[in-house]
Amino acid sequence: MGGKVTRLTVNGQAHDIEVDSDMPLLWVLRDMLGLMGTKFGCGIAQCGACTVHVDGAPVRSCALPIGAVGDKQITTIEGLGSDDALHPVQRAWVEHDVPQCGYCQSGMIMAVAALLQENPSPTDADINAAITNICRCGSYQRIRAAIHAAASQRVSGIKSP
């Protein structure tokens, strides 16, 4: 590697990593920190499979160079909820049988969690505008239903650490 040492805070934990500043956050998370929940789909911020929260905002990590992250707080799907305490969006996903192949769902869930944090009662139009991630299995109908269900539970979301 031989890049410069960067301090990165992911899911509340600080990591010092030696990496070239142009490496996208996605590859740092996956290949250097072993956080495999965030997926590679396109590499050009089109599909959203790599969506994480950067200071609470949804960001497509495949197109964010690590050098641009600075001291911002990163949250990945691994930090959103746990097996025993699912995030409300994850619970809604289970209750509405959303995933099929499941590959895009980490990114979907992160995008939706950020949307509900910002807008606790989104309309269909709000959802259409905010959730532009690609699901090739076509889980969209259930995603929409699950978002409304999570919203109706007065989801306050879990603040990004």
Added chain:
Amino acid sequence: MSRVPHLSRRTFLASAAAAGGALALGFDISLAPRAVRASESRAEITVWIVIEPDDGVIIRVAKSEMGQGIFTALPMLVAEELECDWSKVKAEFASPHENRSRNRAWGNMSTGASRSITASQHDLRRAGATAREMLIAAAAACWEVPAGECTAANSVITHGPSGRTTTFGRVAAQAAEIPPPAQVQLKDPKDWKLIGTRQRRLDVPDKVTGKPIYAIDVHLPGMLYAAIVQCPVFKGTVRSIDETPLAGMKGIRRVVRLPDAVAVVADTWWGAKKAAETLQVTWDFADYAGVSSQTIRAELRAGLSAGDARIGRNDGDVDRALAQAAKRIEADYEVPFLGHATMEPQNCTAHVTPDQVEIWVPTQDGETALAIAADAAGVPAGKVVVHKMMLGCGFGRRGIFQDFVRQAVLIAKEVSGPVKLVWTREEDTRHGFYRPVASARMTAGLDADGIPIAWKIRTSGQSIIAAVSPRVMQFGVDRNFLQGLLEDMPYQVPNYRVDFAMRNTHVPVGVWRSVNHSQNAFFKESFVDEMAHAAAADPYLFRRTLLASKPKELAVLDAAAAHAEWGSPLPPGLFRGIALHDSQSSICAQVVEASVDRDGEVRVHRVVSAIDAGHVVNPLSVELQTESAIVFGLTAALYGEITIKHGQVEQSNFHDYPMLRLADMPRVETVIVPSEGSWGGAGETPVPPLAPALCNAIFAATGKRIRSLPLKNHDLRSA
């Protein structure tokens, strides 16, 4: 990696019995180098079932899970007969190397053609019944009572006369020692308690929490990463590589030259990708750099009137009947190449050591992956270990060819330690095995009452069979190309002929969810609408007339029309289209409600999809697969097009090979038509009717007949 569905690195216990009834005593699976020997004793009762002392039930799945739900539906078939508590069931993949060393105890692992349930259901129900009888026999022996006095339900065995009970877990170890009965009685379908009920998918918890369950997630100590650049022109080769631009780049381990590609191995995938894109490769494009979509289209069009077509079906005398027809209509149709665009790009991790080749792979056919790895490594098949992982989509891309497996093994041979090869989306888009290009010339003759008396179909296009199993071609026509137009053509027309002029290109083709049904349903169902229009008949009622002797198809068509309230008024601007198609031993009819605005923008508002898939194991799966198939079909109908220029694919990523997104998702309503006595597929069947049902709705809306896809190439603005 703990939650990756059981990598099968444990010892199998003795006294395993194959589902077919044969005993496989004393079998011990060799362990992988890093294997952890399972400390607990697990009782294998038939090769499909392991019952743990705490009553946990592990049911093995031989097929691949790519989103279609077999990781849940196949265990349901076992559990129905096993009489176990469904809430205690977990699924795990049976591994291809163990299948090989156990004399294919789990059968054919190839996963495609919507056949997983139809092909497995008998063996799996039989395995469940066999294991149940073994468990009962163990309990009866323990109690010293006749087995016939004992029953099993919900993982509990009860001795009727005495009322004594025990659980599966308590007798599992003894049951594993009991020879399986030669004969078992399967339940009458009316007695099923689990089959036919909606059950949540077993894989969902891992999929909402981001568990590393896909091959692309494999993370091994000392692992290196590979990126690949393949010859942009299909069938081209590497002429030379200039590595000097890599000087000064850090973390580069190796440049690997393959016949048609160059890979870079590095400490990080990002580093490997940057280096691979920096390399200067000189390619030999052979004779293919002049090929374009225009030259391919010209060849296919010539095929529509060429003399070399092979006949697929020929009833009556179609030319004579056409000459006698009161009205004759003719139309040409065409469709482009289509890519699979699996969300998880092609990838494979390989570790080649002197003793063994180990791969982690997203595969629709683990046995083919094993054979390819052995061939690429030049080792006997017995030295290959294959870890089947969850697939981030399949759609037919990862079954027959598995080029990524060969590449990963060839690369891993050149380095020490495991290597993970991951394709970029650009490589994935440009190096597929595409849905073939195809054209059709439709000619029909109607009598004075508007009833079709003659129907002639000439098809022209690229054969998948010619690439996959060319020997079949020696016997004449590629019948696969005519899927849906042969004996499976549901409409009755007395004089009917379909033939095929094969026009192969240098572009690789393969199976794409619903295969040749995808284009043939578009040709057939659009043209049936043209016939109905020529006959001044309602498209739904016109189809009913042609299905008079097909009660099953008629029932599905009627179910779709009734649910969609065909004929009732719609809000202004909305129009309906209908289509029906038989495929994968199932029947699907759809009614699409669509609008076309002044700017020519097409919007699909609602799709009613009725299906007769025979016995339905998990209705939830059928609903999910219907929604999925409609998104798949709609994406292709609206945008799908792989075009060729200078011998190479023009598209590269989701910006120029777009996918349907949430904002454009129609409301989908699935109608499962009750059906008994047969088994059919469901994963592909709702794909083919979507495009023609949509285009028929567009005709209703605009009067414009769509005869080529995708729709983005049509100007549908109001005049």
